[in-house]
Amino acid sequence: MLGAATLWGTTGTAASFAPAAVSPLxxxxxxxxxxxxxxxxxxxRSALRVLRGGRRLLLWALLGGAAVAVYPLAFYSAMDRAGVAAGTVVTIGCSPVFAALLERVLVGVRLTLRWFAATLAAGTGCALLALTASGGGARTGHDVPGGIALALLAGxxxxxxxxxxxxxxxxxxxxxxxxxxxFGLGALVLLxxxxxxxGPLLSQPRGLLVAAYLAxxxxxxxxxxxxxxxxxxxAGTATTLTLFEPxxxxxxxxxxxxxxxxxxxxxxxxxxxxxxxVLTVRFRVRRRAGSGTGRIPQEG
Structure with a gap:
């Protein structure tokens, strides 16, 4: 998950090398x-088996595919309007909150104190990045409120x-x-x-290179x-780990x-x-001599 977040963190920088006339869409x-x-x-064929796995699985796939189609359009538009730093950190910073709400409603997953502590620290860090990182950037957003709204939709x-x-x-x-x-279903909308x-992205060699890398x-x-x-x-833990992206x-x-x-x-x-x-590192505490219990694993 951290490897995926690292690669996602390169998207804004890579997109900045696209020709100026390229649309974020x-x-x-x-x-x-x-x-x-x-x-x-x-x-x-394994992807096709998901789509043929019955009414319930098909519904999940269609809902997930629709979200896949919305995400990049909203995300790249958010970076275009609010700036790369603000668009990225707001999108990723709000996604654990939405994921937690969805898991609570759909699956009934209980949120742990450890998850709250990790998300609070990382979410606060994302807020600081969003408020301070965009001011000194090479590319300044021209519609920050609209970009933030799109970033929330992307999240x-x-x-x-x-x-x-x-x-x-x-x-x-x-x-x-x-x-x-x-992603196959999402591609049916995005292509x-x-x-x-x-046109402007695919008609120039530099645009083609950027598109190929991003894809x-x-x-x-x-x-x-x-x-x-x-x-x-x-999924709630996964989306919190991807806070490494900003x-x-x-x-x-x-x-x-x-x-x-x-x-x-x-x-x-x-x-x-x-x-x-806080979220990923598990540690053990050694009791003092004489306690008779040895090592007891402790949640961070």
């Missing part, structure tokens, strides 16, 4: 339309396909089959969007890793794009990392 459609088709082809969509993907996996299908089915809006690496490869993670941990995005923004982050933005980055440590 075409960038999003190329990323998850072409990448979704590749994911479906890699899954092969809800992300949480939705994570939850429905997890339900398909827990129904007995492989992670590759689940991701292939969802026509690309055909309508993709193969942060889309196809990353979502294979994401599906493998969903097979092992709850950390990667911030570092690349400084090192590659030339953005400048102040002390508060770096504090936000540290809080995101703290949240990830």
């Amino acid at each position: 075409s960038t999003g459609a190329a990323t998850m339309g072409v990448g979704g088709l590749l994911t479906f082809l890699l899954a092969g 809800a969509s992300y949480a939705a396909f994570a939850c429905y993907g997890a339900r398909i996996i827990r129904a007995g299908h492989s992670s590759r089959a689940a991701m292939g089915g969802l 026509p969007v690309l055909a309508v809006t993709g 193969v690496v942060p889309m196809c490869v990353a979502y294979v890793l994401f599906g493998a993670g969903l097979a092992r941990i709850p 950390v990667v995005a911030a570092v690349l923004g400084v090192a590659v794009v030339g953005e400048r982050l102040g002390a508060w933005a770096w504090t936000g980055t540290a809080l995101v990392l703290l949240g990830l440590l």
